Amino acid sequence: MSNTHAKVIEFLSGVLQVEIPSDIDELHRREFSDWDSINHLRLIMELEDALGVSLDDEQAADLSSSRQIEALFVKHGVTVPSEASS
Amino acid sequence: MTSLPMVWREAEGLWPEKIALITDRQELTYRELAAHIRRLSNALVCQWNVRPGDVVALLAPNSAEFVLSYFAVTAIAGIVHPVDERLKPEEIRFLLEDSGARFAIVHQALWSKFSTVWKTLPAVEQVLAIGDVEATSNVDCFDTWVNRPADPGDLANMDMTPATDAIAEFMYTSGTIGKPKGAMRSHANARAASGNARRAFGYRHEDVIAIVMPLSHSSALVSQMLPMVEVGGTAVLVERFDAVDLLARIRDQTVTCFRAVPATFKMLMVYPEFDADHLPSLRLLMNSSAAIESQTHLDIKARFPEVELVNSYGLTEASTCTILSDAIAREHPDSIGVPIPGVEMAIMDDEECPVEEGLTGEIWVRGPHVCHGYHHLPAETDALFAPGGWLRTGDMGHKDAQGLFYFHGRKVDVINCGGRKYAPVEVERCILEFKDVAEVAVLGVPHRVLGQVAKAYVVFRDRATGDLKAVTRHCARSLPSHKVPFFIESVEALPRNSLGKMLHRELKRESQAVLRSH
Structure with missing residues (x-):
């Protein structure tokens, strides 16, 4: 598991304020009741804020898993080198 | 019920030599x-x-x-x-x-x-x-x-x-x-409101009231000055609030009661002389216009163990509706109390049906103290009244199983987030649990998808160390998703009018300006 993935989990946990096991491989919106439609909008807002980007509606609606968010992190240069977390 | 001139004519007949008014410059019998x-x-x-x-x-x-x-x-x-x-x-x-x-x-x-x-x-x-x-x-x-x-x-x-x-x-x-x-x-409305105040506060002929709130305000006029003349008491008219001057007047004029907004009580609490030892004549303190914080209530009671500290709910359109006695306030400090005898109150839903105990709805009021409507505003007057003479207060609240009423905020302030409605006060209470927060105001701001979302204006005890993210996380832990503020801003102070009431229009204006600029 990459450190960027761990950062995504930490980000999701912070926005949704729920405990998410750090070793979880992938978190999907449909499996997670706290990730409801309103929290999703808040998550998008926080994500835009954190990355300094503006997501269009389609991108925002499609974003439904931790892996997709991780890809977005990487795309916008938010990566955490392995040594940074040790 | 008689008209207003009978108040002073009867007082003149019954107590001609009693001091009615005391000011800086004169006394009038x-x-x-x-x-x-x-x-x-x-x-x-x-x-x-x-x-x-x-x-x-x-x-x-x-x-x-x-x-x-x-x-x-x-x-x-x-x-x-x-x-x-x-x-x-x-x-x-x-x-x-x-x-x-x-x-x-x-x-x-x-x-x-x-x-x-x-x-x-x-x-x-x-x-x-x-x-x-x-x-x-x-x-x-x-x-x-x-x-x-x-x-x-x-x-x-x-x-x-x-x-x-x-x-x-x-x-x-x-x-x-x-x-x-x-x-x-x-005339009948004013006298009925005055009667409500007499019944609620128990004004006596021997009372000396210091009127600190402006007489142009409904509370000072019909729940302080008018009932005091009705019982033949004495009113000390305070032209400008100055804590030291007020303390001296209470002592020198043997003032027995006064009504003030929470900010005034807080300012007086700065002075150690604001206590029962220095001001033994005081028997009754009345809070007005905004809820008094539990801690302030407790602090005042610690200084004045024998003095009754009461609260009351009312509005310009229907002055002095409820009374929250000291004893009940200890158990239910966030309540606005029970209707004063002669006042009817109900909690109604959007279909204008009574809601069950504990559920939130609009507070309706009925009684002889309810005004006749708004001057040259027939549409607003029609909207103000419901069938049966009920006044739609525009305030949201609930009633508990004991019959105590609770005020949640103005109906127009209710936030409708994707069809789910809630009062800002629910979020404000949650944020105030956060120890670093001194004050907070929450209001609904437009959201292109959800219609409205909550925005919180937070006054931190120490602005330098205040952590907005931590406040949001606290809300997300404690509240359902639709009540978690989407926007949160740290401010130096909240805009209030001179009576301590929050100026929501100022915050709304500011938030709309910010949204327009984005």
């Missing part, structure tokens, strides 16, 4: 009070030809002249329009234009404000000046009118009795959420 009112009424009719239904604006700080003017105008079936002395000239201009006042009684302390706008108010024909003002045409002198001997026949004819349902007052709403509206209160 009930006999003197009545004599002055008669002379002033007489001059209003004979000098100005004031007729029943004419509006007389009253711009004066707490003073004997305010009380005399109020009773003189209402004694001749005129309509008195008290104007908050702290308003800006442009706000005063708006109110005078709106009320259609043809006459104005203006204290020297407000002369510069008034004279700035008088030239833009052609309807105001005559002005009666209290104190020294620049002599101009159409300005008469209050002292001359009150001290001039009048023809005894004229004075005898002045003892008219206006109809109880005649409008006596235009009391303007404070406009915390929109433009002020003139609530029309009849």
Whole structure:
């Protein structure tokens, strides 16, 4: 598991304020009741804020898993080198 | 129920030598009070030809002249329009234009404000000046009118009795959420509100009340001054609030009770002399206009263990509706209490049906103290009243199983997030649990998908170390998703009016400006 993935989990946990096991491989919106439609909008807002980007509606609606968010992190240069977390 | 002139006439007959009013400059017995009112009424009719239904604006700080003017105008079936002395000239201009006042009684302390706008108010024909003002045409002198001997026949004819349902007052709403509206209160409304205050607060003939709140405010007028005259008590009129001066007056005048807003109580608590040892005459403290914090309540009670500290809910359109006694406040500090006998209250849903205990709805009020509607605003007046004479207060709240009522906020402030409605106070309470937060205000702001979302304005105890993200995380842990603020901002202070009421319109204006700029 990459450190960027761990950062995504930490980000999701912070926005949704729920405990998410750090070793979880992938978190999907449909499996997670706290990730409801309103929290999703808040998550998008926080994500835009954190990355300094503006997501269009389609991108925002499609974003439904931790892996997709991780890809977005990487795309916008938010990566955490392995040594940074040790 | 009789009209307002009977209040001072009965007091004159029953207690002619009792001190009615105490100010910085003078004391007036009930006999003197009545004599002055008669002379002033007489001059209003004979000098100005004031007729029943004419509006007389009253711009004066707490003073004997305010009380005399109020009773003189209402004694001749005129309509008195008290104007908050702290308003800006442009706000005063708006109110005078709106009320259609043809006459104005203006204290020297407000002369510069008034004279700035008088030239833009052609309807105001005559002005009666209290104190020294620049002599101009159409300005008469209050002292001359009150001290001039009048023809005894004229004075005898002045003892008219206006109809109880005649409008006596235009009391303007404070406009915390929109433009002020003139609530029309009849003689019977004012006396019923005064009766509510007597029943709720238990005013006594021996009481000496310090009136700190402005007499232009509904609470000071009909829940303090008027009931005090009804019971033949004494009113100490405090022109300007100064904590040290007020403490001295309470001590020297053996004041037994006063009513104030939470901010005033907080300011007094700074002084160790604000306690039962230094002020043994005090028996009753009344909170007004905004909820008092539990801790402040406890702190006051620690200083005054034997003094009753009560709270009450009311609005300009229906003054003094509930009473929260000291004993109940200890168990339910966030309640606004129970309806005063003679007042009916209900919690209604959007379909205008009563809601179950514990559920939130709009507070409705019914009783003889409820106003007649808004001056020249028929649509707003229609919207104000529900069938059966119920007043839609526009306030949200609930009632518990014990019959205690709770105030949640203004209905227009309710946040509708994707169809799920809630009162901002629910979020505010949650945020206040966060120890770093001193004050908070929450309001709904537009959201293109959800319609509205919550925005919180937070005042941190220490702004430098305040962590907004931590506040949001706290909300996300404690509240369902639709109540978690989408936006949160740290501010130095929250905008409040002089009575301590939150100025939501200021926050809304600010938030809309921010949203427009994005």
